[in-house]
Amino acid sequence: MSVELPAPGRMEDRVVVITGASSGIGRAAARELALLGATIAVVGRNPERTRAVAAEVSGTAYLVDYADLQSVRDLAERLLADLPRIHVLANNAGAIGPRATTRDGFDQTFQQNHLSPFLLTNLLLPRLVDTARDAPPGSVRIIQTSSAGNLFGRVRIDDLDNRHVGPWLGGFTAYGTSKLENILFTRELARRHQGDGISAYAFHPGYVASGFGGDGPVSSLMKRAAVSPEEGAAPLVRLASTARVPAPSGNYFDRLTAPGRTRRQANDAGLAAALWAESERRSGLAG
Template sequence: MTRDLAGTIMVITGASSGVGQAAAVALASRGAEVAVVGRNPERTRAVAAQVGGTAFLADFTRLDEVRALADALLARYDRIDVLANNAGGFFSRRSTTVDGFDTAQQSNYLASFLLTRLLLDRLQASDARVITTSSNATLWAKLDLNDLQFANERWLGGWRAYANTKLENILFAKELGRRTGLQSYSYHPGEVRSGFSAGLPLMRFGEAVAGRFFFSTPEQGAEGLIFLAGSEHVDAANGTYFSRLTPNGRANKMADDPRVPRDLWERTERLLGLSSS
C-alpha cells in the first residue's frame, strides 16, 4: 500500500543520474520534497530543478565533504523521513582517497555509513526509513573483516572490491535496524543500463548486444527504491535485503551470520574514528 508523500522529506544520494534520478523524479511526483545529493554540480542542480527539490553537492571520495553534507542537511531540514544511501560506483583500478582509504571501500560503503551516523539523531527523531543500494554481485564477495582496505585481495579488475562493498551494504542495513530500531532495508536494483558501465568495455559490450533483453532501464531499476521509500508498510522483517521488489533475495551466506554485521559495524566505527554506538 502506497502512502501519502506530501510533506515528506527524502534524501537521495547518487541522485544526479541513473536509478537515483529516476527515484527522485517518481517520489517527487507523489509529493515528496527531495534532497538531491550528487557529485557533479551541473547534473545535480538540473535534477533538483526537475523535481522541485534542493541540490546538495558532495564527493564521497572526500569525507570532509560528507561531513559538510550532513551539516547542510541538518541545517536545512527539521526532519528526514527517508535516507536513500544510493551513491556508489565501480572502480576498475585500485586507488586510495585523500582520507587514506581504498576508493571503492570509501565511496560505496564508508561514506554512507558516516553520513547515516552523522544524521542518526535526526533520523531517529523522525522515525525515518533508511534504504541502502546493494547488488547481487555480493554472491561473489569474499569479505575479510581483518582486511577492510582490501590490501591482500586480488583486485580482479575491481569486481571483488565491488562485490565486497555491496555485501557490506547489506550487513550495514541489517545492523542499523538492529541497533537503532529504524526501518532499514537494502535492495538490488537489477542490471541497469546507466553510466555505471562507462569505463567497463565488457559491460558496454553486453549492453550493446543484449541490453534491451537483459538490462533494465534506470526507471525499472528504481522500482525497488521507490517501493521501499513510498510504501505505507514494508511487509518484511527489519533489515531485509530485497532483490528488486522481492524480499529475502539471494545473497552471500555471510549475510546470514548475525555476528558478521555486528563485527563489521564496530570495525567501521574504529576506522572512521567514531565513538562506539
C-alpha cells in the same frame, strides 16, 4: 516464503534524502518520489547535473565527494541545518573503478560504497530518530542500494581496503564486497534501531542501463540484460513510499521480492557488528 513490495504510496509532507541522485536510478527515483509529493534533497557529486535534477523536482541540491570524509561531514551539517525532519535516507551513491586510495587513506571502492554512506547515516541518525517519534512506526526508513554482486563478495575485517582480493576484474571484485557490506550494515542498523521506529532495507535494482561501470568487457556483457533507470528505481521508490513494507527491517530485496539471495556472510551477526565497529573507528565516530 517470499513477499513482494506493494505499489508506491503518496508522500506529501515527507522528506527524502537521496544520494547519487544526479543520474541513473537516483535521478529516476527523485523524479518519481517528487511526483508522489515528497520533498527531495538531491545529493550528488557533479554540480551541474545535481542542480539540474534539483530544479526538475523542485528540491534542493547538495554537493558531496564521497572520496573525502570531511566532505561527508560538511554534507551532514548542511542537511541537518536545512531539514528539521528526515523521513527517508536513501544511500544510493556507488562507484566502481580502478584501484585507488582516497585522501583519507582508504580503498576508494570501500570508502565510496560503504564507509562514506555509513558516516552520513550515523551523522543523520539523531534527526531520523527524532522524526520517527511523531511518525507511524516503521515509516522512517534507511535504504541501501546494494546488488546481486554481493554474491561474489567476501568481507574480511583485516582486509577492508581490498589489498588481497585477487584479480581486480575492473573493480567488480571489490564492488561485490562493498555490496555485501551494504547488506551487513543494513542488518546491523535494523538490530540497533528495532525499538525506535526506524526500519532499514537493502535492495538489488537489477543491472541498470546507465553509465555506471564504464565500458569494460564485463560491463558491456551485462548491459545486454540491463533494465532502464526507471525500472531500477522501482524498488527504491516503493521502499521509500509504501505505507507498509511486508518484510521485517533488515531484509534484502531482489528488485521487488524478499528475501533476495545473499552470500552466507550476510547472515553473520558477529561480522556485521565487527564491520560496524571498524567503520566507526575508520570514520572517526568511535571515541
